[in-house]
Amino acid sequence: MDHRFNGVTDHITNKYNHLLDFKKISPLSQIFVANGKSAPIFRQREIKLLFQTITSLALYVPSFPFKLLSVVLNELEFIRSNADHSLFIHIKSDEKLVVLIYVDDLIFTGNNHAAITNCKSILHQQFAIKDHGVLKYFFGIKMDTSHIGLFFNQSKNILGLLREDHMLECKLTKTHLDSILQLTLDGESFNQP
Amino acid sequence: MITQPDISHSVSIVSQFMHSPTAAHMMIVKQILQYLKGTITHGILMQNHGHTQIPSYTDIDWARNNLDRKSTMGYCIFVGGNMVSWKSKK
Numbered sequence: 001m002d003h004r005f006n007g008v009t010d011h012i013t014n015k016y017n018h019l020l021d022f023k024k025i026s027p028l029s030q031i032f033v034a035n036g037k038s039a040p041i042f043r044q045r046e047i048k049l050l051f052q053t054i055t056s057l058a059l060y061v062p063s064f065p066f067k068l069l070s071v072v073l074n075e076l077e078f079i080r081s082n083a084d085h086s087l088f089i090h091i092k093s094d095e096k097l098v099v100l101i102y103v104d105d106l107i108f109t110g111n112n113h114a115a116i117t118n119c120k121s122i123l124h125q126q127f128a129i130k131d132h133g134v135l136k137y138f139f140g141i142k143m144d145t146s147h148i149g150l151f152f153n154q155s156k157n158i159l160g161l162l163r164e165d166h167m168l169e170c171k172l173t174k175t176h177l178d179s180i181l182q183l184t185l186d187g188e189s190f191n192q193p
Numbered sequence: 194m195i196t197q198p199d200i201s202h203s204v205s206i207v208s209q210f211m212h213s214p215t216a217a218h219m220m221i222v223k224q225i226l227q228y229l230k231g232t233i234t235h236g237i238l239m240q241n242h243g244h245t246q247i248p249s250y251t252d253i254d255w256a257r258n259n260l261d262r263k264s265t266m267g268y269c270i271f272v273g274g275n276m277v278s279w280k281s282k283k
Contacts, residue, residue: 141195142236152196153236158229165226172231173224177203185260187215 066101072126073099076119090119107135196236200225202267202281209283242274258283 070080073088078099081087090097090110097110097119106129108116123129135143137156144151162168194200203225210218251268258265269279 139195149238149240151236151238153234154194154196155233157194158233162226162230167223167226167230170223170227170230173227174231176200176225176228177206177221181206181221183206183210183218183221183260185210185213185215187217190214190216190219 069101069123069127072123076122102138107138194229197229197232198237198269198276198279199232200228201279202265205265205281205283237276239275245273247272 070088074080076090077092078088078090078097081089084100086101088099088101090099095110095112095115097108097112097115099119100107100109106123108120110116120131124131134145137143140154140157142153142156144153159168162170194204203221207214207218207221207225247270249268249270251266253264253266256262256264263283265281265283267279267281269276271277
């Protein structure tokens, strides 16, 4: 993981956001493609497409090696979750602290504000990390915190979908499906306009 | 859509016809998008309900599909009063 780009902070694109580890896709380039367990292996065309996105937008730095980070978290008495290997949990009497690692982002949550701040400052000494404050966007999902609770909303993604299909000005419907609908295989086949 | 479980059934229906879509199927896709536009401010609210019960609800339509007589099932799982997992599947 010595190859790094400069001045880059974001993930590849929204479409490749299921990815966890990195893989060098070309011996000449210094570009890493994240290729996680749940992600399909990229076809040649998609790799090209990805290259274009990377070169045009220039993104992507794994800012800390995962192994080293998990060692440091273990020293802080975090236990790695069996359900999700990028999830670390720390429980000590009434103090709960959860850290989720996603590519080059860390998400902290817990019931003790001082513990979170403490943990962040310890990690800050070991790694070059930047505090972005309260979580606002994750996976393109907007997160709003208030005294009522945590609200997830995907209006950004929906607007993107509508824009892609030129439907920003469309009329609204109250329902999304006919309740007595029975679909058939025949009918006039749809041709892309 | 991760924050709109209400459309998961209709999305699952139209995705069954993805290999050979007809104009009728595309109309449903359009209707889903229109619905999404109308519900753009909707989302999921996670609240502290003071418990950690995990109830789950499920239903099946018992071979209602008249093309191949297969069933469609759906489920949703709540943790502490907040929905965390759901699915609609043929």
